[in-house]
C-alpha cells in the first residue's frame with residue numbers, strides 16, 4: 001500500500017474502530033487487500049465472516065496468496081467475545097519469499113492496526129470517564145481524584161502523540177513498535193479505571209485485551 | 225531447624241506440586257465449574273492445607289511463589305478456608321475458627337470473603353450491605369456482593385456488612401453458603417478463572433450472635449480493623465503469586481529454545497534480575513508483616529512492584545518466541561490474562577500508591593528498610 005493511501009486509511013480506521021469496534025476496524029484492513037500476518041506455524045486472529053475477503057497471508061518470511069492456503073478455523077475463547085476467530089494457515093505449493101531488508105519491513109497490517117487500537121483507546125477512555133463520573137466515593141465522583149485526572153491526561157497525551165506518529169508516511173519499524181508499546185500501556189491504564197468490572201468478559205473494555213492479542217499475532221518480529 | 229533451611233524445605237515441598245497444578249491449569253481455565261473433577265489431586269489437596277495465619281507470611285510467601293510458578297489460577301481454585309480463614313484467624317473466636325475449618329475439612333469445600341459490592345470497591349468503609357436487627361438480638365443480612373472468589377461454590381464464608389452508619393458499625397459475619405436466603409452466580413471473567421469470581425445476593429439471611437466475628441474484641445478491633453489486617457496479609461500473598469507467575473513465564477519462554485542470540489539472552493537476563501529483585505522485596509514485606517501486621521506499607525509496596533513486574537514480563541517475554549507466541553502457547557496467553565487480576569485484588573495500584581505515599585509523608589523514608 002502506498003504511504004499516501006496508508007495515511008488516508010489510518011484516519012478512517014481510527015474512526016471506524018472508535019465508532020464500530022475492533023472487528024469492524026480489522027475487517028476494514030482486510031477488505032483493503034492488506035495481507036494478514038500469521039505466526040510461524042500459521043496461526044492468526046481475524047474477524048468472523050471476512051475469511052472470503054482475505055487477499056493473502058503473511059507467514060514470517062513468506063507471502064501466501066489466499067488461493068494457495070488451506071485454512072482451518074479454531075476456537076479462541078477471548079477472541080470470540082469480540083467477534084474474532086482463530087485460524088491456522090497451511091500453504092500449498094511454492095511460497096513467495098518476502099524481501100529481506102536490514103531492518104525488517106513492518107507489515108502494513110501492523111501499521112494500520114495501530115490506528116484501530118488508537119480508535120479503541122479513545123472510545124474506551126470516554127467510557128471510563130463516564131463510568132468514574134457516576135462512581136461516587138466520599139460524596140464526590142472518582143473523576144475528582146487527582147490520580148484519576150493524571151491517568152486521563154496521560155492517556156490523552158499518548159493518544160494525541162500516537163496520532164501524529166502514525167501520520168508519518170516514512171515511519172520506521174522501530175517507531176511503530178514503540179507506538180504499539182505505548183498503546184499497550186495506555187490501554188492498560190484505561191482498563192484499570194473500570195475496576196474489576198472491566199475484568200468481566202462481557203465488559204466492552206475487553207476490546208483492549210483482544211486488540212493486544214491481535215497485536216501479538218500480527219506484530220513484526222525483531223522489534224525488540 | 226535453621227529458618228533459611230526451613231524456608232528452603234517449604235519451597236521444595238511446594239515445588240513438588242507446581243508441575244501438577246500447571247498440568248491442570250488450562251482445563252480449569254476453560255471450565256472453572258468442573259474443577260471438582262480434579263479435587264483428589266495431591267497438589268490441590270496440599271494447597272488446601274496451607275494455613276497462612278499458622279504459617280506466617282514468610283513461610284506462606286515462600287510456598288506461594290513456588291505454587292504460582294506452577295499456576296496461580298490453580299492455587300486460587302483450590303478448596304479450603306482461603307481469605308475467610310485469614311480474617312477468621314485474626315478476629316474469629318476459637319469456635320468460629322473451628323466452624324470454618326470443619327465446613328471445609330473433607331477437602332471438597334470452599335470458603336469466601338465478601339467485601340466488594342457493585343457500587344463500592346476501593347472504599348470498603350462505604351459498603352452498604354446491611355445487618356438489620358430482627359428485634360430478638362439477631363440480624364437479617366441484606367445486600368449484594370460482587371467479584372467474590374469461589375463465592376458460588378462455597379459452603380461457608382465471611383461477609384462484611386454494617387449494623388448502622390459509620391466505620392465502627394462494620395461487622396464481619398460467618399455465613400452458611402447453602403442458605404436459602406443466598407443467591408449466588410459465577411461471573412465470566414477474562415482470567416484467573418479458576419477462582420470462580422461470583423456475585424452473591426443476600427435476601428434476609430438470619431445472622432445470630434454466634435455468627436458475628438470479633439465479639440470477644442473491643443469495638444475498635446472487631447470490624448474493619450481485623451479485615452484491614454487480613455488485607456495486609458493477603459496483599460503479600462498476591463505479590464508472591466505475581467512473582468511466581470513472572471518466574472513461570474520466564475522459565476517457560478527460556479525453555480522453548482536452545483540457541484538464544486546474545487541480545488535475546490540479555491532480555492531474558494534483565495527480566496530475571498528484575499524478578500529476583502521484586503521477589504526479595506516481597507520476602508522483605510512478608511517479614512515486616514510477621515513482625516507487625518499493622519504496618520501496611522511494605523505489603524502495599526511489594527504488591528505495587530510485583531503487579532507491574534508481572535504485567536511487563538507476561539507482555540514482553542513471549543515476544544522473544546516470535547509473532548503469535550500467545551496463540552502458539554496457550555499457557556503464556558493464560559498467564560498474560562491472569563496477572564491482570566492481581567491489579568484489582570486487595571486494592572488497586574492507585575490505592576497501594578496512596579498507602580505508600582501516606583506512610584512516607586507521615587513517617588519519613590527510612591531508606592535502609
Ligand SMILES: Cc1cc2nc3c(=O)[nH]c(=O)nc-3n(C[C@H](O)[C@H](O)[C@H](O)COP(=O)(O)OP(=O)(O)OC[C@H]3O[C@@H](n4cnc5c(N)ncnc54)[C@H](O)[C@@H]3O)c2cc1C
Nearest residue numbers: 192193195196338339340345346371372373565568572574
Ligand atoms: C480476580 C478478582 C478477585 C477478587 N476477589 C475478591 C474477593 O474474594 N472478595 C472481595 O470482596 N472482592 C474481591 N475482588 C474485588 C476487588 O477487591 C475490587 O475489584 C477492588 O477493591 C477494586 O474495587 P472496584 O473494582 O470496585 O474498583 P473501583 O474502586 O471502582 O476503582 C475504579 C478505579 O478508580 C480508582 N480509584 C478508586 N478509588 C480511588 C482513589 N481514592 N484515588 C484514586 N483512584 C481511585 C481505582 O484504582 C480504579 O482504577 C476481586 C476482584 C478480582 C478482579
